[in-house]
Amino acid sequence: MEVRSTYKYARISPFKVREVTREIQGLPVSAALDLLAFTPKKAAFLIGKTLKSAIANAENNANLKPDGLVVKEATVGEGPTLKRIMARARGSASRILKRTSHIRIVLSDEIAIETRETRKAKRKAEEKAAKKAAAAGEEGSTTGAAKKPRARKTTNEAKK
Numbered sequence: 001m002e003v004r005s006t007y008k009y010a011r012i013s014p015f016k017v018r019e020v021t022r023e024i025q026g027l028p029v030s031a032a033l034d035l036l037a038f039t040p041k042k043a044a045f046l047i048g049k050t051l052k053s054a055i056a057n058a059e060n061n062a063n064l065k066p067d068g069l070v071v072k073e074a075t076v077g078e079g080p081t082l083k084r085i086m087a088r089a090r091g092s093a094s095r096i097l098k099r100t101s102h103i104r105i106v107l108s109d110e111i112a113i114e115t116r117e118t119r120k121a122k123r124k125a126e127e128k129a130a131k132k133a134a135a136a137g138e139e140g141s142t143t144g145a146a147k148k149p150r151a152r153k154t155t156n157e158a159k160k
Contacts, residue, residue, distance in 0.1 A: 001110070002072065003062050005054035007103040010046050014076045014101040017043040021074035021103070029055060029069040029107065047074070047103060054105045064109055072108035076101050 010017070020043040024032040029051070036048040051071070058064040079100030085093045 001062055001064065002106055002108045003054055003058040003064065003069075004104065004106045005050050005057055006105075007046060007050040007053075009079050010101045010103055011098070012043055012046060012101055013099040014078045016041070017047065017076045017101050017103060020044050020047055021076055024051075024071050025074050027071050029066055029071065032071050047105070050103050050105050054107050058107055068109045069107045070109070071105065073104070073106040075104045077104065078102075 020036070020039060020041060023039075024035060024047070027035065032051060033048065036044045036051065055066050055069065058069055059066060079102050081100065082098040084096040084098060086096050088094050
């Protein structure tokens with residue numbers, strides 16, 4: 001089952017928040033909270049608030065245990081931008097854009113936790129399959145009569 005929580009109109013640029021949300025995607029809730037606690041950024045604090053809210057929603061609304069929850073999705077959308085003016089030289093002005101963001105976190109209890117060991121094993125299996133495919137491709141080309149690529153005429157040769 002999925003549980004979500006949204007923090008709307010957060011006064012921080014979405015670019016800065018996405019950097020932190022990428023780190024917590026796919027992690028168990030306890031590991032994500034630990035990571036956010038030791039990340040020295042304003043975005044980490046705001047995401048931590050949203051994550052705690054999602055955990056509370058899971059416990060109270062969906063009767064789920066927080067131990068088995070995983071951060072399925074952590075997305076950041078762009079909110080409305082506040083436009084301000086700053087005085088510049090010779091009576092001109094420049095615009096200041098104060099960006100806001102919408103932080104959305106989705107927790108799930110259905111995703112299997114992918115650890116470093118499982119990712120490593122999956123990578124090794126993919127490399128092994130790629131080597132087999134490469135070896136099979138080399139054997140096939142040496143046994144059959146391979147066509148030689150036809151030489152292309154350059155523009156100078158074509159004119160002659």
